[in-house]
Amino acid sequence: MPDWIHIVIRAFSTLVILFALTRVLGKKQISQLTFFEYVIGITLGDLAGAISTDVETNYSHGIIAILVWCIVPFGLELLAMKSKTLRNLIEGKGRVVIKDGKVLEDNLKKERYTGDELMEQLRTKNIFRVADVEFAMLEPSGDLSVLLKSDLQPLTPKHLDMKLPIEKPTHAVILDGVIQLEPLAAAGKSKGWLMTELNKMGIPVENVFLAQVDTHGDLTVDLFDDNVQVPEPTQRPMLLATLKKCEADLELFAMTTKDTEAKLMYEASSARLTEVIQSVKVLLKA
Known part of the structure; x- marks a missing residue:
């Protein structure tokens, strides 16, 4: 057998084995690479x-070495899940590298970390003053995990006592011009509803590259033809x-009527409607 065919067979089989072993080791190998895992990756x-290109080496010995370098870390990882001491090791x-600014x-x-490297890490998080940092830890x-001081943290709706709706996943109901029935059902919508919404926009399904249903049930679309302007959802x-107009009408009726009983009724209804508008205003804003 020619050497090049031998190398192709060895390389392909090695690739398959490494792929299978990587799947066993889990996604952590590519998402949070520790120093130990970095060494394992280089060695593998x-x-x-070596075993793919060196035809003179024993292929089975190389596979055994790869298995050892995968099985041992896998076993250590299982043990580390039960032992904090081993996990730390x-x-x-x-x-902690910054405390109280x-x-x-x-x-x-101790981490052999320079001040320049620390400032570089802070700048990547849009932080330019160390005094603004309450706490920073090198993971x-x-x-670098950073916690800003309380008065410098972003303002959230909770600070304003605002109640927001629970965000749900956005579902892609059309992809490459094809209706996705499973995401459509997960969004609580039917195919008929989807076609009705598209007809309102005057858009055929075939021209839709991507269509999504958000938390509020609004449909947003991206077309293959980028020159076509897609109308924004207007229902909310x-x-x-409409609610604000009704509120204004009730206030107007209360001011113009001469009947005392009717005046009190209009004022009470207007006040109740104002409370309703305030409670749903966040939900109905586009």
Whole structure:
């Protein structure tokens, strides 16, 4: 057998084995690479390259080495799930580098981390003053977790005592011009509803690259033809405008009527409608 065919067979079989073993090791290998996993990845790559191209080596011995380098880390990972001591030994521990707006230089030295590297990490998070940081920790993965001081944290609806609707996943109900029935059902919509909404916009299904149903049940579409302007959903803003008009009408009736009983009724209804509008205003804003 020619050497090139031998190399193709060895490389392909090695690729299949590595792929299977990587799936067993889990997604953590590519999402949060620790130093230990980094060493394993380099070694596995070197072993795979060596047994794939060196036709004089024993292929089975190379596979055994790869299995050892996968089984041992996998076993250690299972043990580390039950032992914090072992987990700290293998994955390392995070270290606080900023506290109360002050850099802990001793901890930086222990991590062999320079001030320039710390400032670079802070700048990637749009933080330019160390004094703005309440707490910062260097994670075992090398990422810097930062907590800003309370008065510098972003304002949230909770600070304003605003109640927002629970956000649900957005469902892609059309993809590449094809209706996706499963996401459509998950969004609580039917195919008939979808076709009706598209007809309102004057858009054929075939011209839709992507259509999504959001938390509020609104349909947004992206077309293959980028020159066509797609109308924005108007149901919720129109409903809010209608409620405000009713509120204004009730106030007008209360001011113009001469009947005392009717005046009190209109004022009470207007006040009740105002409360309703305030409670649903966040939901109905586009």
